[in-house]
Amino acid sequence: xxxxxxxxxxxxxxxxxxxxxxxxxxxxxxxxxxxxxxxxxxxxxxxxxxxxxxxxxxxxxxxxxxxxxxxxxxxxxxxxxxxxxxxxxxxxxxxxxxxxxxxxxxxxxxxxxxxxxxxxxxxxxxxxxxxxxxxxxxxxxxxxxxxxxxxxxxxxxxxxxxxxxxxxxxxxxxxxxxxxxxxxxxxxxxxxxxxxxxxxxxxxxxxxxxxxxxxxxxxxxxxxxxxxxxxxxxxxxxxxxxxxxxxxxxxxxxxxxxxxxxxxxxxxxxxxxxxxxxxxxxxxxxxxxxxxxxxxxxxxxxxxxxxxxxxxxxxxxxxxxxxxxxxxxxxxxxxxxxxxxxxxxxxxxxxxxxxxxxxxxxxxxxxxxxxxxxxxxxxxx
Amino acid sequence: xxxxxxxxxxxxxxxxxxxxxxxxxxxxxxxxxxxxxxxxxxxxxxxxxxxxxxxxxxxxxxxxxxxxxxxxxxxxxxxxxxxxxxxxxxxxxxxx
Ligand code: SF4
Ligand code: SF4
Numbered sequence: 001x002x003x004x005x006x007x008x009x010x011x012x013x014x015x016x017x018x019x020x021x022x023x024x025x026x027x028x029x030x031x032x033x034x035x036x037x038x039x040x041x042x043x044x045x046x047x048x049x050x051x052x053x054x055x056x057x058x059x060x061x062x063x064x065x066x067x068x069x070x071x072x073x074x075x076x077x078x079x080x081x082x083x084x085x086x087x088x089x090x091x092x093x094x095x096x097x098x099x100x101x102x103x104x105x106x107x108x109x110x111x112x113x114x115x116x117x118x119x120x121x122x123x124x125x126x127x128x129x130x131x132x133x134x135x136x137x138x139x140x141x142x143x144x145x146x147x148x149x150x151x152x153x154x155x156x157x158x159x160x161x162x163x164x165x166x167x168x169x170x171x172x173x174x175x176x177x178x179x180x181x182x183x184x185x186x187x188x189x190x191x192x193x194x195x196x197x198x199x200x201x202x203x204x205x206x207x208x209x210x211x212x213x214x215x216x217x218x219x220x221x222x223x224x225x226x227x228x229x230x231x232x233x234x235x236x237x238x239x240x241x242x243x244x245x246x247x248x249x250x251x252x253x254x255x256x257x258x259x260x261x262x263x264x265x266x267x268x269x270x271x272x273x274x275x276x277x278x279x280x281x282x283x284x285x286x287x288x289x290x291x292x293x294x295x296x297x298x299x300x301x302x303x304x305x306x307x308x309x310x311x312x313x314x315x316x317x318x319x320x321x322x323x324x325x326x327x328x329x330x331x332x333x334x335x336x337x338x339x340x341x342x343x344x345x346x347x348x349x350x351x352x353x354x355x356x357x358x359x360x361x362x363x364x365x366x367x368x369x370x371x372x373x374x375x376x377x378x379x380x381x
Numbered sequence: 382x383x384x385x386x387x388x389x390x391x392x393x394x395x396x397x398x399x400x401x402x403x404x405x406x407x408x409x410x411x412x413x414x415x416x417x418x419x420x421x422x423x424x425x426x427x428x429x430x431x432x433x434x435x436x437x438x439x440x441x442x443x444x445x446x447x448x449x450x451x452x453x454x455x456x457x458x459x460x461x462x463x464x465x466x467x468x469x470x471x472x473x474x475x476x477x
Contacts, residue, residue, distance in 0.1 A: 136434070136452055170410035170436035171450070188410055205409065212412035214385055284385050291455075343454025345385075347413065349433040350451030350458070352391035357455055 027153055029053070030084030038082075039063075040111070045087040049153035052087045057115040063108055070104050072224050079104035083125035085152035089118035093159040096200055098189075099145065100166065101126040101134050110193045117197070120157065124148050135172030142174050146181045155183070164189045164200070167210060212346045219280040222344040226276055230337070234272045238265040247379045260379075267326060268333075271302045275334040279341055286338075291348070292360030295338025299331030306330070321378035328371030332364045339364075392431045393449040398422050401445040407437035 029052040035041060036053065039062055044051040059067075070079050081102040088111065097120040100110050107123065124144050126134035134140035145163070149155065165173060167188040175186040190199050190209035199205055245261030246252045275298055279286075286294035303326060310323055339360055342348040394415070396407075403421040413430040416423045416437065423445070435450025451467065461467055 132434075135436075136450075167410060168412060168436075170440055171434045172439070174439050175406070176440070176442055191412060207414070210409065210412065211414055289386060289388050339455045343452070343456050345453070347385060347430070347432050348387050348453035349392045349431060350453045351393055351433060351449070352388040353453045353455050353458060355388060355391050357458060 027151055028084075029152055030082050030086070031151070032082035032084070035082045035084070045090065047157050049085075049156050052085055052120075052157075054087045054089075055111050055121065057088060057111050057113075057117075059108055059112050067105050067108055071221065072228060080128040081107045081123050083123050083148065085154055085157075086121040086123060087119075088114045088121055089116070091118040091120050091157075093157060095119050095158065096164055097122060097154060097158060097162065097184075098164045098196075099124060099148075099169070099186075101129065101131045101140055101169075103128050103130045103134075106130050110196070113193045113196050117200075119200075120154060122148055122152055122154060122163075131166045132168040132171065135169045138172055140169050141172035142177045142181075145173055145178050145186070149178075149182045149184055161185055162187055166193075167191045167205075168212070214346045216281065218346070219283060223277055223280055226280075226341070226344060227273070230272070230276060234269060238269045241265050241268055241375075244376065245379065247376070249380045264322075264375075267306065268329070271299070271306075271330045272333055272337060274302060275299065275337045279334070279338045280344075283341075283345075290339075290356040290360065291342050292335045292339040292356050292364070295335035295341075296331050298338065299334030302334065303327040303330050318378050318381050321374055321381065325371045325375035325378060328367045328374065332367035332371065335360060336364045386429065387432070387453075389429050392428065392433055393447075394425065394428060394431045394433070394437075395447045396423060396425050397445045397447075398424070399445075400443045402443045404442055406440045406442065407446055410436040410440050412436070 028050045029047070036044075038053075039060065040056050041053045042056045043054045045054055046052075066079055081104060083102050095118045098110070099122045100106055102123045102125060111121070124134075124140055125148070126139045126144070129137065129139060131140055145165075149163075155161075161184050163178070163184045163186045165175075165186050165188055168191055170188050173186060175188070178184060178186045188205075190196060190205060191212055192209075195209045199209060241264040242257060242261040245264055246254060246257050248256060275295060279295060279298055282298070283294065286297050288294055288297070306326055307323060310319065339353075339357065342353045396416075401423050403418065403423070405418055405423070407423050408416045408418055411431075412434065413427070413432060415425060415427050415431045417426045418424070431448070432453055433448050433450050435448055437446045438444075438448045438450065
């Protein structure tokens with residue numbers, strides 16, 4: 001069914017106002033009164049269901065800064081959009097009703113596409129998570145859509161019975177169940193907000209509008225998130241390398257912290273961060289399909305660079321052991337980090353990830369174990 | 382999308398063409414172009430592109446499509462294995 005948005009021609013009084021909506025105390029467009037002081041709210045639209053906040057369609061520098069902070073996971077919860085019904089422009093009873101998540105970036109990218117349009121916007125309570133992840137978790141699901149339709153009393157504001165949902169919410173929303181429970185017919189629009197206007201104007205979803213991409217920009221966008229996630233663990237390991245480097249056959253020597261510990265910590269951090277950045281960037285060009293294999297290539301590349309830089313002739317047996325150790329540890333860690341990147345992509349299946357993990361994880365653990373053991377032996381020769 | 386193809390023959394997607402009523406919902410909701418309509422029936426044309434998101438199965442009115450949906454994320458699987466639950470995603474992927 002390609003999405004079209006015909007008017008159903010139903011009278012707005014055909015739906016009895018719900019008396020109760022589970023979990024929602026009062027029936028009004030937006031329950032959270034703090035919404036009126038939000039910088040992106042510009043006035044209101046008076047309706048029979050109450051005052052509906054009107055959202056601005058232009059992003060200010062504060063929005064962009066906020067979006068940037070959300071990406072870097074700074075004060076994330078402060079950027080939840082209060083769930084409820086919003087207006088864009090001056091919507092009438094014939095204006096389309098769009099549904100979205102209350103994640104700041106999703107909300108911003110949607111409203112920034114809606115300049116000079118008149119639409120109703122239902123923001124679901126997805127706990128501040130984007131459409132796709134929320135749909136997978138079930139927060140952007142059938143129940144929440146039904147609940148929010150009732151709580152916002154949108155049925156009293158429009159004469160048609162069509163909801164436009166982002167396509168990716170189909171993971172959590174069963175369209176025919178929403179129709180059965182509310183009389184509203186969900187239509188899955190395009191994946192990306194940038195295609196929305198074309199879709200609203202034409203009523204046709206082209207095959208391209210259905211497809212999810214994973215462009216260089218998309219891949220780079222998840223790098224900061226990944227870094228914030230991994231930073232603590234990687235730093236801990238680096239500190240361990242630094243402190244253990246003091247060990248030696250002559251006992252613990254603080255001088256070695258600087259001569260061996262610091263370079264070790266730097267090598268570990270540099271290659272890990274390198275994998276976190278270069279992995280996503282080079283993803284399409286690293287040979288093989290399993291991510292663990294792609295990471296392995298990257299790790300081997302880093303090891304080769306390290307080996308060239310070390311100058312094999314110049315170093316003694318301890319140095320050679322070190323180098324051997326890094327040639328095990330770096331590929332193992334890079335392989336693991338890229339395998340982890342499966343969670344940030346748009347095309348890996350859980351069956352596939354399971355399959356590659358069964359093979360890769362034991363190899364990664366073994367290589368890391370042997371590598372660290374070799375490195376420790378290197379401290380004593 | 383050069384080079385961005387995941388493993389071959391790994392997914393749990395099945396389609397029973399006999400019960401398919403030809404509504405086209407699966408074609409409309411699949412983000413990876415796995416289905417195409419042919420002679421008023423859905424057909425799987427790119428099975429390996431499936432990411433097991435489950436959108437098709439959830440919205441197929443005749444239960445002709447089945448898939449064991451899940452999060453294709455290694456960390457989620459590790460966390461799930463440790464807790465003894467299904468893969469649970471704790472991170473914040475960023476595609477909208
Ligand atoms: S959603 Fe189900 S019934 Fe409809 S076309 Fe696809 S397989 Fe057939
Ligand atoms: S599970 Fe998702 S990716 Fe796979 S066929 Fe169904 S809709 Fe497409």
